[in-house]
Amino acid sequence: MPLVLxxxxxxxxxxxxxxxxxxxxxxxxxxxxxxxRSMRRQFAKIDFEEQQDDRA
Incomplete structure (x- = not known):
């Protein structure tokens, strides 16, 4: 029986x-x-304009 098990x-x-x-x-x-999909919509809402650094 053990061999069958x-x-x-x-x-x-x-x-x-x-x-x-x-x-x-x-x-x-x-x-x-x-x-x-939600993240893509949130990124589309961002209106980012880079400001130039005049310290040079």
Missing amino acids: ADTLEFSDRVTPGLLGFLVIAAIAVALYFIM
Whole structure:
């Protein structure tokens, strides 16, 4: 009987991320997309004119 259990446990030590891991990575990707889109809009609002330094 121990040999049969050893054969069945041989492949049970493999760990995969599965569906939960995929969903977490997908949620992070979607959040990153919206954050980058918001940041692009905020940068577009900035009106920056560089002032020249006359101390030279």
